[in-house]
Amino acid sequence: MDALTRIEQALAAAIAKGSGEGTPPLLAAAVRHAVFTPGSRVRPRLCLAVAAACDDDAPVVSDAAAASIELLHCASLVHDDLPCFDDAELRRGQPTVHRAYGERLAVLAGDGLIVLAFENLAWHTLRHPDRLAPLLMIIGRAVGMQDGIVAGQAWECEPAVELSAYHREKTGALFAAATEAGAAAAGQDPSQWRQLGANLGEAYQIADDIRDVAGRSAEIGKPVGQDAAHGRPSAAAELGLDGALTRLVELVQAAVQSIPDCPGTCKLGQLVIAETARLLPADLAARFQDQLATPGS
Template sequence: MDVVMRIEQTLDGALSEAEGAGAPPGLAAAMRHAVFPGGARIRPRLCLAVARACGAEDFSAAAATAASIELLHCASLVHDDLPCFDDAPVRRGKPSVHRAFGEPLAVLAGDALIVLAFETLARHAAACPERLATLLLCVGRSVGMPFGIVAGQAWESEPRVDLARYHRAKTGALFAAATVGGAAAAGVESAPWRCLGEKIGEAFQVADDIRDVAGDPDELGKPVGRDAALGRMSAARELGIDGALDRLDLLIGEAAESIPRCPGAAELRALIRLEAQRFLPKELVRVAA
């Protein structure tokens, strides 16, 4: 089955479980609005790519892990867009959840998606009980304290913070969960895969900072210039566009070289370099390549 199709089917199945008889219809609609249509699904695709590179034959645990990570990512976007944080009116080219459904339902939709992520992982990875505890711990650590996406969001409220530490928590944590989780789902030692996820996550955040300065809001499906407007830390603001592009090149190179020995290492390395070109506005790709 096509990777993207498998991800979409797993996500749709998870939302359908949440929309069962007796569910509050407004909340159910807000949750689906947050997940579909999706973005690039970079994190779940990375999770499945790592599982494949590690030689996985049964992808049920990997697909469950990938879907849980994407649900957590969607939840983080719902909360990130709230008036108390970014107050973003648009996400993925349509009204953000709090603009479409109101702030109370947006808060609850984000909360419910977090719970649904763990329900989905537990339900679909139950066929591999010997791996389930490792997967739950891997995904849980990527969300909470001290180094998960909640911690990353909290750093924005601190007076001073190291940019790399902020990026590692806010963005790198879910990418690390994708690589570690993909390896764990394939039944191989997962710890060596953390560096790859952290490097890709930091690279993605640097690229996102560049897009916030030089991107097209219609192409991105969200407003630009938010980092400057909110006085938020940004690689593009700290290093300049050229410096941020150099940093992105360095991180992608380090990510490719950090791939542990595995049957599909060469294919995964090529995929990472190809995906990196999608991170940037088209007019900057030739500069960063």
């Protein structure tokens, strides 16, 4: 079974188990809207790719870890789109949850997805209880107030923030969790995989900053120009488009070089490069590939 099929099945099972007959119908619908609006699933795919590189001896655990990371990502998007933050109308080409179901249900849907992510880990580690605590620590830290998504979002409320720290926490933390969780789910040491996720996460945010100024709304499925409109830190604004692209290349190179020696090293490197290029407008994706291929770049 391919990775995307595993992810979609794990997400569907988690939603079905977590939102049974007692769940208010509109809340259940809002949760499904948040999770099943088509997305790239890059974080859970990265988690499964690392698990595979670590022999993936317990697929039920790695599937659960991948799904829980995606549930938390979806929750963060629901909250990020709210009127108190971005007041976004579109996400992945569809109305945002608060536009489709109202602000109150959007808050509750995001909260419910956070709880469900941790329930899901507990449900699927019963036969591997020694793997639950490391997964809880890895994933909990990635969404927390000190180094995780909550911290990254909160920095938008501060008068000043260092750009790299903002990117590491808002986006990089969950990518780092994805790589670490993949190893932990397979019973391997997660620490050697953290740098891959951290570098890729920061690169992903820089690519997102670039397409916010150089992309088109119809292509990326959400409004452009939002960083400037909301006064958010942005690599494109701070470094310029060329500088941001150069920094992106540096981070992707560092991500590829940080992949531990394993049977899937080449495949993982290809995934990192392909996912980054996919985010960029076509002309900038070509420049990105050219700079990667240039010796000494």
